Amino acid sequence: MLEVKDLGVALTMGGQSVPVLSGVSFVLDRGHSVGLVGESGSGKSMTALAIMGLLPPGARVSGRIVLDGRDLLALPEREMCAVRGRRIGMVFQEPMTALNPLQPIGAQVAEPLRVHFSVTRGQANARAKRLLERVGLGKISPHRYPHQLSGGQRQRVVIAAALACEPDFLVADEPTTALDVTVQAQILALLAELAAETGMGLLLITHDLGVVSQTVADVLVMYAGRVVERGPTAGVFGAMAHPYTHALFAARPSESGGRPVAIAGQVPDPLYRPPGCAFAPRCARVRDVCATMPPLIGVGAHACACFNPRIAA
Amino acid sequence: MLGYLLRRLTILLATLLAASLVVFVVLQALPGDPAALILGTGAREDTLAALRHQLGLDAPLWWRYATWIGGLSVGDLGTSFTYHVPVAELVRQRVLVSLPLAAFAIALSTLIAIPVGVAAAARRGGAVDTGVMGVAQIGVALPNFWLGLLLILLFAIRLPWLPASGFPGWDAGAWAGFRALILPAVALALPQAAILARVTRAAVIDTLGEDFVRTARAKGLTRRAALWRHAVPNALIPVVTLIGLQFSFLLAGTVIIENVFTLPGLGRLVFQAIAQRDLIVVQDLVVLLAGSVIIVNFIVDLVAAWIDPRLRRVGA
Numbered sequence: 001m002l003e004v005k006d007l008g009v010a011l012t013m014g015g016q017s018v019p020v021l022s023g024v025s026f027v028l029d030r031g032h033s034v035g036l037v038g039e040s041g042s043g044k045s046m047t048a049l050a051i052m053g054l055l056p057p058g059a060r061v062s063g064r065i066v067l068d069g070r071d072l073l074a075l076p077e078r079e080m081c082a083v084r085g086r087r088i089g090m091v092f093q094e095p096m097t098a099l100n101p102l103q104p105i106g107a108q109v110a111e112p113l114r115v116h117f118s119v120t121r122g123q124a125n126a127r128a129k130r131l132l133e134r135v136g137l138g139k140i141s142p143h144r145y146p147h148q149l150s151g152g153q154r155q156r157v158v159i160a161a162a163l164a165c166e167p168d169f170l171v172a173d174e175p176t177t178a179l180d181v182t183v184q185a186q187i188l189a190l191l192a193e194l195a196a197e198t199g200m201g202l203l204l205i206t207h208d209l210g211v212v213s214q215t216v217a218d219v220l221v222m223y224a225g226r227v228v229e230r231g232p233t234a235g236v237f238g239a240m241a242h243p244y245t246h247a248l249f250a251a252r253p254s255e256s257g258g259r260p261v262a263i264a265g266q267v268p269d270p271l272y273r274p275p276g277c278a279f280a281p282r283c284a285r286v287r288d289v290c291a292t293m294p295p296l297i298g299v300g301a302h303a304c305a306c307f308n309p310r311i312a313a
Numbered sequence: 314m315l316g317y318l319l320r321r322l323t324i325l326l327a328t329l330l331a332a333s334l335v336v337f338v339v340l341q342a343l344p345g346d347p348a349a350l351i352l353g354t355g356a357r358e359d360t361l362a363a364l365r366h367q368l369g370l371d372a373p374l375w376w377r378y379a380t381w382i383g384g385l386s387v388g389d390l391g392t393s394f395t396y397h398v399p400v401a402e403l404v405r406q407r408v409l410v411s412l413p414l415a416a417f418a419i420a421l422s423t424l425i426a427i428p429v430g431v432a433a434a435a436r437r438g439g440a441v442d443t444g445v446m447g448v449a450q451i452g453v454a455l456p457n458f459w460l461g462l463l464l465i466l467l468f469a470i471r472l473p474w475l476p477a478s479g480f481p482g483w484d485a486g487a488w489a490g491f492r493a494l495i496l497p498a499v500a501l502a503l504p505q506a507a508i509l510a511r512v513t514r515a516a517v518i519d520t521l522g523e524d525f526v527r528t529a530r531a532k533g534l535t536r537r538a539a540l541w542r543h544a545v546p547n548a549l550i551p552v553v554t555l556i557g558l559q560f561s562f563l564l565a566g567t568v569i570i571e572n573v574f575t576l577p578g579l580g581r582l583v584f585q586a587i588a589q590r591d592l593i594v595v596q597d598l599v600v601l602l603a604g605s606v607i608i609v610n611f612i613v614d615l616v617a618a619w620i621d622p623r624l625r626r627v628g629a
Contacts, residue, residue, distance in 0.1 A: 054530055077536075085533030092531075097524040100543050102621055112532040145622040161532060 002028040002051070002088070002169050002201060007063040009046050009055060009225075011270075017060060018270045021046045021225040024063075026218070030168055033195060033202040035212040035233065037248070038222035041267040044205045045093075046225075048173045051203070052090055053080045067169075085112040089162030089200075091191075093174035095154035099146040105157045106132065106142020112164045131160040135190060152183035156190070163194060169201040170194075176211065188215055209252050213237055221245050224267055224278035231302020241299045241309035244279045277306070285310060321614075325607050332603040333385070336596050337378050341370075351394065351590045368394070368592070381593075385600065391593040395586075400597050403582065410480055411579040414494050414501070415563035421502035422509055423556060429506075430513025430552075435540055437518055445510065452507025461500035461573040468496060478575040497574045501567060505559050512555050516548035523547065550617050557613035561606045565598070 009021040021043040028034050036044045049055045051065055053072060065072040067087060072080065084090075089112075092098040099108055109131050110124035119127075129142055135156040146154055155175060162170060172191060176184035192215050195202040204216050212219050212233060219236050221229040221244065229242040240246055250261040265282040274280055276291040283290070285308045296305045341347060348364040349356065365371050369380070384391060390400035429449075433442040469477035476493050483490045520526065521544045529539040568580035579598070586594035618624040 052531055054527060081533050081535050083533075084531055090528075090531040092524060092528060094524055098528045100525040100529070100547070101623060102546050111529070111534070115533045115538075147623050158528065161528070165533075 001030070001066075001068060002203075003064075003066040004028075004047070004051065005064040005066065007047065007050055007065065008061070009043070009050055010060045010062075011056065012058040012060075013271065019225065020270045021050070024220075024222070024227055026220055026227075026230070028169060028201040028203055030201050031195075031199045033192075033204065033216040033218070035216035035219040036203070036205045036222055037207065037209060037212050037219060039207055039248075039263075039267050041224070041270075042222040043225040044207075044222055045173055047222075048090065048171045048203070048205055051171055052084055052088065053077075054084075082116070085162075085167070086116045086165045087167055088169045088171060089165070089167040091155070091158050091162050091170065091172040091175045093177050095151050095158055095178060098158050099154055101146055104143045104145055105137075105140070105149070108146075109142070109157060109161045109164055112161060116165050127164070128160070131164055132157070134194075135160045135163075136186075150183075151179050152187065155179060155183075155187055159187075159190065159194070163198070166198060167200060169203065171203045171205070173205045174207070175204075177206070177208075184211075191215070209237070209249060221248065224273060225270065226278065227296065227305065228279065229302065229304045229306075230296065235301040239300055239302070239311065241302075241304040241311050242279075242306045243283050243285050243308075243310055245304075246310055247282075321611055325604075325611065328607055329600060329604050330382075333382060333596075333600045334378075336599040337381065340592055340596055341377065342374055346370075347590070347592050351592070381596065385597070390597040393586075393591055393594050395589045395591045395594075400594050403594065404579075404597065404601065407577060407579045407582045409483060410494075410577055411564055411567070413490075414498055414567070414576070414578060415560055417494055417498040418501035418505065418563055419556060419560045421498055422506040422559065425502070426506040426509035427513055427552065430510040431517050431540070431545055433510070433514045434517035434521060434544075435536075437521075442514075446514070449507040449510050452504055453511070455504055455507075457500050457504050458569045458573050460503060461497065461570055464496045464500055465573075478573070480576050493574075493576075497567075497570050497576060500570055500573070501563060505563070509552065509555055509559070513548065513552050516551050517544055520544040520547040546620065549620050553613055553616050553620070557609050561609045564605055565602050 004024060004026050007021060007024040008019060010017045010019045012018070024043070024047055026034055036047060038044050046055070050061055051072070053075075055061065061073055063073070067083065072083060075083070099105070106125055106128045110121075110128035113119055113124040113127055114121070125142065132138065132140065132142060137153060137156050137160070140149070140153065146157070149157065159175075170191075175191065176187050179187060188211060191202065191204070194200075202216065204212065206212060216233055219230065219233045220227045221236070221242065223244050229236060229240065229245045236245070237249075240249060247261075247263045251263050253260045263282060268274065268278055268281065274291070275293075276289075277283070277294050280286045280290040287308050289307045294305045294307050296303045299309055299311060346361070346365075348361045348368065348370060352361060352364060369377055372380075381391070388401060390404065392398065393400050393403055396403055429445055433445040436442050465477045468475050475496055480493045481489045517540075521540070523544070525547075526539050526543050529543045530536070534542065565579040565583055567578060568584045570576075571578040571581045579602075582594070583598050583602075585591075586598065614624075
């Protein structure tokens, strides 16, 4: 079980400590899936990097990230290296740059095996070949280089490498954002399939609500470093309450041909966040009380952090 | 690959031909009498005519060029006017000093600069980085002749470990020859190493920020393993390019150090040939040095393609 408790991250910017993430909590079980949704700058990727222990130097973390009873934030670096790639795998947003251009893809898939297990080069390569077949690259030689592959193929290589050691959890940070729409669907289907097959827990990070609704069981909507709405995916999308979730939904291109509505304004700079609800300056339903921080409270089957939620009748 | 090599060879020959033409035109065809240049303004007309005949200057230009190139292509570089020996023999002796010296200096510089540059990049902003880059800054600013004199004072006079100057020749034994090259090689290598370390540091800092280094860390590689297996190999192209440039320079651009250590190297030969207006020697050396620069660049390209598969594409 991977449990994130009251996670907070502060980065040092221009000499001062700026909180970019606070009060993020969720539980991810094996065989389960959680989605983090939000615009750029909402703290989704920071959450992923905090779990992997790969935050930029100078970042301060608070809270707890508990993997099977051990707090990862308290682990020495050496033991954290044994967690990365072995217990928790990660897939990144940019398949074009996530692979080393100088190494053949087979070697890059085999690398985690050689790091975490005492296997021979031959054993690792044989397993890498099977992994490449499993992610749909059976026809591509492991001796090819990343530049000889398309974006979707490269993302499959990254996925194969992340799954090489059969981790219990997979963190996928915007795994389809950089890909063509048709390829996006294939990669998502592959991730869901692999998660079901291996029983690993999937943490899917995206700005795309459509992706979330198809793939994960639970969803957390994030804004400006905080969770604003959370719950079972069907419950959240069936009865969304937070004005930000409504706005995000309206900003989505829909199949019915409805025109997407942009959210006015921008995510506030972490240096100049308003004291209360960070969405207040962009919110049509803002009230005086919004100058204080709204707590996450139950709205039907899920939870929402808003003093004036918009609940469909 | 074979096609690529053939194409590169053709380019090499064409460049050499162009270089030879330029140097020939500048030295021989432009207004001005080489014989008068050699003998000076006070020379008598009959002496000048005799010298012109001896140098072959009374033949037509195209003939002079053709015989020179024809000779070059079979290894006959002509005869030096000042040394009265075949230029080929002159060059051979000098190359036997300059080539080992340059190779020694570049090996030393590389062995120092790459670990130091990588270490500084890995601990960017830390005490090691600040210290190393401070020393490198001084190293870049040090004139190498001063460094050479300092080394002579320290390791030849104060501590009589190494010869202060001169070159006994390889006939005196490999060790004796090598000993004579140690101090000049160090004097040449240190300032080069300072530049190379700075370039290495900057290149590694760049690649450390790349996504694939983060991917490597997410696979469970330690910081150190991600640095050496992923960041450093990707930083090598600019480093190898600079090593090539430095090597080309060290082959003949070391006249000052050769004078400090009284070494009979190519740099002094070039300098003396120019000072004494030994035209044929200057002509030959310019073409040979152009050739060596092209060959070094070619080797650099091969090494770069060996490092980076993206450079192996045909037509690249």
